[in-house]
Amino acid sequence: MTYQANKMIVNCDQCPLRKKSAFLPFKSDEITFMNRFKTGEMMAEPGTQLFMEGAKAAQLYTALSGLGIRYKTLENGRRQVIGFVMPGDFIGLQAGVMGEMRHSVEATTQMQLCVFNRSRLYDLYKNQPERAYALTYLAAVEEHFLGDALATVGQKGALEKIAWSLHRFFIRARAIGLAEGNQCPLPFRQQDLADALGLSLVHTNKTLSKLRDAGLATWADGRLEVLDLEKLGETGLVETSEAEPRPLI
Amino acid sequence: MTYQANKMIVNCDQCPLRKKSAFLPFKSDEITFMNRFKTGEMMAEPGTQLFMEGAKAAQLYTALSGLGIRYKTLENGRRQVIGFVMPGDFIGLQAGVMGEMRHSVEATTQMQLCVFNRSRLYDLYKNQPERAYALTYLAAVEEHFLGDALATVGQKGALEKIAWSLHRFFIRARAIGLAEGNQCPLPFRQQDLADALGLSLVHTNKTLSKLRDAGLATWADGRLEVLDLEKLGETGLVETSEAEPRPLI
DNA sequence: CGTTATTTTGATTTCTTTCAATCGGTGTGG
DNA sequence: CCACACCGATTGAAAGAAATCAAAATAACG
Numbered sequence: 001m002t003y004q005a006n007k008m009i010v011n012c013d014q015c016p017l018r019k020k021s022a023f024l025p026f027k028s029d030e031i032t033f034m035n036r037f038k039t040g041e042m043m044a045e046p047g048t049q050l051f052m053e054g055a056k057a058a059q060l061y062t063a064l065s066g067l068g069i070r071y072k073t074l075e076n077g078r079r080q081v082i083g084f085v086m087p088g089d090f091i092g093l094q095a096g097v098m099g100e101m102r103h104s105v106e107a108t109t110q111m112q113l114c115v116f117n118r119s120r121l122y123d124l125y126k127n128q129p130e131r132a133y134a135l136t137y138l139a140a141v142e143e144h145f146l147g148d149a150l151a152t153v154g155q156k157g158a159l160e161k162i163a164w165s166l167h168r169f170f171i172r173a174r175a176i177g178l179a180e181g182n183q184c185p186l187p188f189r190q191q192d193l194a195d196a197l198g199l200s201l202v203h204t205n206k207t208l209s210k211l212r213d214a215g216l217a218t219w220a221d222g223r224l225e226v227l228d229l230e231k232l233g234e235t236g237l238v239e240t241s242e243a244e245p246r247p248l249i
Numbered sequence: 250m251t252y253q254a255n256k257m258i259v260n261c262d263q264c265p266l267r268k269k270s271a272f273l274p275f276k277s278d279e280i281t282f283m284n285r286f287k288t289g290e291m292m293a294e295p296g297t298q299l300f301m302e303g304a305k306a307a308q309l310y311t312a313l314s315g316l317g318i319r320y321k322t323l324e325n326g327r328r329q330v331i332g333f334v335m336p337g338d339f340i341g342l343q344a345g346v347m348g349e350m351r352h353s354v355e356a357t358t359q360m361q362l363c364v365f366n367r368s369r370l371y372d373l374y375k376n377q378p379e380r381a382y383a384l385t386y387l388a389a390v391e392e393h394f395l396g397d398a399l400a401t402v403g404q405k406g407a408l409e410k411i412a413w414s415l416h417r418f419f420i421r422a423r424a425i426g427l428a429e430g431n432q433c434p435l436p437f438r439q440q441d442l443a444d445a446l447g448l449s450l451v452h453t454n455k456t457l458s459k460l461r462d463a464g465l466a467t468w469a470d471g472r473l474e475v476l477d478l479e480k481l482g483e484t485g486l487v488e489t490s491e492a493e494p495r496p497l498i
Numbered sequence: 499c500g501t502t503a504t505t506t507t508g509a510t511t512t513c514t515t516t517c518a519a520t521c522g523g524t525g526t527g528g
Numbered sequence: 529c530c531a532c533a534c535c536g537a538t539t540g541a542a543a544g545a546a547a548t549c550a551a552a553a554t555a556a557c558g
Contacts, residue, residue, distance in 0.1 A: 080400035129374040139388040146395040151329035154447030198403030
């Protein structure tokens with residue numbers, strides 16, 4: 001394996017755990033370590049279960065491309081969508097440190113993934129403090145998103161919930177270069193959004209059409225078009241002061 | 250400062266970031282480092298704002314004793330309680346890595362806290378991988394709790410929400426030795442619980458009395474008494490397979 | 499003991515769900 | 529090419545859960 005190949009593995013362009021500056025030299029032991037930690041890359045087809053709730057997992061991932069969904073299934077048969085997986089996200093932190101995931105993760109579209117050995121995660125902390133810190137950053141961002149989602153699901157009305165979720169998704173998508181103009185892909189079903197917001201499918205549908213009639217945003221054929229971003233944010237009670245944490249990518 | 254004093258600071262009994270084995274020797278540079286990282290300990294009186302949503306923070310904490318509350322205030326004036334702070338919790342991860350907290354933290358009772366320098370957090374990653382890893386573990390547990398809370402707020406009915414929250418609090422309290430028999434302190438207002446679960450105060454009150462009438466649990470005078478833990482869990486749709494992550498304490 | 503905060507209760511209104519049914523697109527097999 | 533089944537989106541009507549409004553009862557406090 002050539003040095004170039006090593007460098008690719010250690011530092012693949014879109015991995016949130018990559019080395020920040022592409023120009024930093026790699027020490028040879030660092031390359032050796034990362035080659036052991038990073039197993040390789042893989043493609044996941046739509047519908048693939050990356051993690052099953054409650055199951056042990058030996059592999060961790062970072063998403064390089066494609067979209068996925070995190071969710072929990074309850075004993076009453078209902079489903080809570082915890083969030084959407086986007087490029088740059090780390091998947092499997094819970095499995096990494098707690099042994100098993102407390103929610104499932106599924107690929108919605110085809111996804112390109114970086115694969116890591118769970119068993120070597122602690123070694124990362126011993127040998128790669130910069131990457132360990134980056135991982136903690138991702139965890140903190142995730143915590144922030146979850147807090148926002150909780151506040152939305154708990155305290156907002158249906159129209160506000162929908163507006164908030166579309167606004168948030170668009171902002172995130174744009175931040176990682178997924179948007180073209182005022183459009184971005186949104187390859188989920190209305191049922192997924194309903195389950196994310198604690199609304200019924202029917203009410204979600206009706207509320208989406210209100211948003212469309214109001215000229216704020218339309219969502220059809222897996223694409224989201226934002227016609228009035230500012231008003232959409234207002235409707236969704238998005239905190240104006242909110243400095244969206246920049247994705248690590 | 251004597252060696253004993255140093256040892257106390259590096260390894261105070263209840264801090265989740267303490268060294269696991271009390272018998273491990275400390276290297277002198279480790280003591281030096283921890284003395285710089287850990288500023289000291291402090292008492293917070295009831296009502297003290299430990300963190301303000303959106304504000305920069307120079308200090309991070311671990312809770313040693315007492316109870317607190319995490320919450321977000323929305324633009325529509327409503328409040329979402331994100332969770333309750335219990336001994337062993339780390340407070341301020343977001344401030345540590347993202348610069349500012351996205352929710353507020355307030356002491357409900359008097360709280361004893363370990364105080365750390367935010368500016369030295371990254372040094373912790375470079376010099377104390379064991380503690381850095383412990384911190385990530387705490388973050389993963391927090392993420393797990395938030396996911397559970399989201400699923401509860403999003404997908405359960407009022408009775409289930411209340412039962413779930415009381416069950417969960419009791420289990421956590423018992424795990425850290427806060428319970429005496431089937432009782433534990435619960436020094437919050439009904440309004441706090443309502444804001445945590447996305448219910449109105451009135452409805453929360455009525456639902457609590459249902460739970461009381463059903464003989465599952467009573468909550469009065471700041472104390473929670475669990476009369477039928479198992480049935481309470483069932484009512485709250487608590488996942489039976491759920492291996493509660495052990496607190497680090 | 500008066501004042502304030504919290505809990506409790508009842509009546510009414512609003513929002514959301516559930517139920518039921520239609521419509522459009524997609525894929526399959528005859 | 530068409531009948532058929534299937535899935536997601538859409539719409540209307542009825543039922544239900546929880547919020548809001550209003551007020552009384554308790555408890556906490558200086």
